[in-house]
Amino acid sequence: MSFLGRGNGPAPGGINTEKIEMAVTELDTVTDFFNRMVQSCHAKCISTRYAEADLNKGESVCIDRCVAKFNEVQKKVGEKLQSRGAANAAAGAGGATGGFTSL
DSSP states (O other), X not given: OOGGGOSSSOOGGGOOHHHHHHHHHHHHHHHHHHHHHHHHHHHHHSOSSOOSSSOOHHHHHHHHHHHXXXXXXXXXXXXXXXXXXXXXXXXXXXXXXXXXXXX
């Protein structure tokens, strides 16, 4: 038996493998977003020469602003992609455009 119902046989107990795959993809996306945010904000806000064990006031404020900006951009991009996806799904019956356009 395979972990998470990924075997070749039928899914036991009515496990929906499509939903599991979607959840795994979402987790990978969130993890990637978090790692990119941490790397970018750390490089921008924190000196490579650690003088203190804790963040100073300037570093703390910089991190707060950086994380807020990252989250705001992520939200806007997600909304734009959802609207594009809905528009493409609606237009899909009439023919696909076949490519991405600028955000």
